[in-house]
Amino acid sequence: MYGLIGKMIAVEGKRKELGQILLDGIVGMPGCLSYVVALDQEDANALWITEVWESREMHQASLQLESVQAAINAGRPLIAGFAERFETQPLGGQGIS
Secondary structure: OEEEEEEEEEOOOOHHHHHHHHHHOOOOOOOEEEEEEEEOOOOOOEEEEEEEEOOHHHHHHHOOOHHHHHHHHHHHHHEEEEEEEEEEOOOOEOOEO
């Protein structure tokens, strides 16, 4: 398995809109076991995205999907920047086989 945890910073006042764009773009991603978008409790402009994939290659391939490309294009103007980014190797967990 391949995991990715990243912090994305939205343009002031656009966090919920950006979060919804990210959630709308995750439909039909082969190999995606979990994709969670969460609001940061301390930074009013930050989102945390936590992903679990069958493999790193499946994650990379997802970036070419039409739905993901549409989400990237729609979200790009709402992104002020990126912060922490961690690659992990999940061992398992609830909801992940």
